[in-house]
Amino acid sequence: MSSDPVPESPAGWQSVRDAVMARIRARTYAPGALIPNEADLAVEFGVARATVNRALRALADEGFLERRRKAGTRVASAPVRKAVLPIPLTRAEVEATGAVYSFELLLRETAVPPPDVAEALGTGPRALLHLVTLHRGGAQPAVLEDRWVDLVTAPGLAEIDLTAVNPNEWLVHNLPYTHGTMAFSAQAAGARAQALDCAPGDSIMVLTRATWLEDAPITHVRQCFPPGRNLTLQL
Missing domain, CATH: 1.10.10.10 (Winged helix-like DNA-binding domain superfamily/Winged helix DNA-binding domain)
Structure with missing residues (x-):
């Protein structure tokens, strides 16, 4: 000792x-x-x-x-300061620009996630809640959100009318997380172009995030932003 x-x-x-x-x-x-x-x-x-x-x-x-x-x-062999991106309310981000916020739930299903999502969350081949939501600022798309939620950790979400309350908002308000992972990438819009009001060959920013409550997985989400969107990190 x-x-x-x-x-x-x-x-x-x-x-x-x-x-x-x-x-x-x-x-x-x-x-x-x-x-x-x-x-x-x-x-x-x-x-x-x-x-x-x-x-x-x-x-x-x-x-x-x-x-x-x-x-x-x-x-850590080489300690470094980490950059932090707080998980914000999409509604608050949109309204801060002066635009009127709205959202549309495009898909709600219970399904086995693709292997990369299951591996990232550590859930294995069991069904999760799959949600696709389009957030808008006025008439313009703000974020296209493809989210998988483990209802074992977030059982209350199963009872929520997600056409009235968006999943980002519910999770931020109701389920704190202890840790997570986050990655950024630039991708061609492809099939997401119509929702994001851009051309399929346009480059969009994709933020992929997974969060846990201790050892329990909460959610895996890919947020796709239209061309020209900026995000700010805190050091």
């Missing part, structure tokens, strides 16, 4: 985070090394395991730790 000072019990997650960060800086936890598991740290610091989990997630979000399910938590 480390001889470094530990926070007095009971400690908040910030105190645990600061103590672990001090060990990273002092190389007590060396770059690339596994750190003790959550249960052992909880005993050492005299706190609940959930408190340790919250502290380690914060350090992972800041780029100092790398967490892998079933493989433990390691100190």
Whole structure:
């Protein structure tokens, strides 16, 4: 057990985070090394395991730790600051431009997702809720959203009239997430061109995002933006 000072019990997650960060800086936890598991740290610091989990997630979000399910938590070999894109309400984004927001639910079905979605969420070959929604600002398309939702994690969504409440809004208001992944790509509009009011060969920005509540998958969504759309990251 480390001889470094530990926070007095009971400690908040910030105190645990600061103590672990001090060990990273002092190389007590060396770059690339596994750190003790959550249960052992909880005993050492005299706190609940959930408190340790919250502290380690914060350090992972800041780029100092790398967490892998079933493989433990390691100190990042080359810590970097991460760029953050908050998950916004599409309605609020559209209304901030002065346009009138509206949306149309184009598809609602229960189906087995394609292999890439199932693999990304870790759900395996079981049925999820599949939703395709077109968000508009005035008469102009704002976002074409292709979303898969795990109703085991979000059972309340099954009872919602999604022609009256859009899924982006419901999930942001009702189901907090603990972590996620996000990727950007430029793609030809292809079959999405009609919905996005552009030519099939036009380049569009696609944001692919997956979120979890602890180990439980919530949603996988591809948001397709018309040509010329900009997004801002926070560092």
